């Protein structure tokens with residue numbers, strides 16, 4: 001037995017590490033990344049902007065300029081507070097750190113796996129509540145679970161990952177008003193959705209949102225944000241590590257996120273492509289594409305494992321969810337560029353043809 005096996009908590013040793021597959025030279029449609037690179041004409045300006053920074057100095061601790069850039073991009077009112085994270089994953093972790101020993105995190109399932117994993121890392125209880133057969137919130141079961149388990153935090157991804165739908169708004173409102181928990185609506189896919197709870201922050205004291213720039217073209221920057229009342233953000237900010245947003249991220253985001261037209265136009269293209277992809281998948285006999293408000297589509301396919309392997313053999317990587325609970329035969333494909341989507345759909349059509 002090695003030193004670390006004797007030293008480390010048994011529950012951590014038992015965890016299967018979060019596996020990110022290599023995607024060398026593949027059409028990468030597995031991780032909800034944007035297919036759009038930085039426009040060529042911006043590269044020179046961008047590099048000049050970066051070269052201006054003093055990397056011998058610590059980053060700007062409050063990142064005030066970056067927060068203002070994000071307020072402009074996402075229309076965040078000035079009377080809401082903004083807390084920045086090294087990805088929104090870090091903010092999920094920060095919220096878990098704010099909990100007390102014995103507290104419970106509740107989420108609906110299937111949803112984003114990090115809620116459960118981070119609960120475990122932080123030694124908190126975790127309670128999942130199943131969605132119904134259409135992947136909608138089972139309001140009665142959720143309210144009952146809230147009464148039973150008295151969670152400290154409730155995470156709801158809106159739209160949800162991996163199912164892609166945005167839940168019925170009134171179900172989410174009922175959850176917010178039925179609990180003393182802090183309700184965290186994770187709007188990682190806000191750019192592709194028809195609805196948002198941003199303005200509801202002033203209505204509900206116990207509501208905060210998470211957003212990220214990962215799904216709108218900047219996954220490599222690692223930048224997420226929590227939006228809540230000023231009081232809430234001031235308190236939670238005490239748990240943020242100093243300088244958690246590095247200089248290169250701050251400067252890059254300040255420059256790149258100015259391109260609002262480009263970012264919004266890219267989102268529009270993805271939404272159009274999502275429709276085309278969804279129509280093409282639905283036309284295939286026996287295959288069911290679930291409605292999506294995000295930049296990916298969940299679909300149920302006969303022989304899903306074989307299809308997944310066939311796509312991989314043909315150089316296209318998507319996400320195989322078929323062995324996850326409640327997701328039998330389900331695969332998830334990220335909406336890519338028109339060309340990537342055509343490659344993907346051709347392979348799927350040939351597989352069943």
Ligand SMILES: *Cc1c(COP(=O)(O)O)cnc(C)c1O
Nearest residue numbers: 087088089157161188212214224
């Ligand atoms: C992708 C994703 C995140 C992670 O975002 P990062 O900012 O890249 O850490 C958070 N929540 C959901 C629901 C996601 O799908």
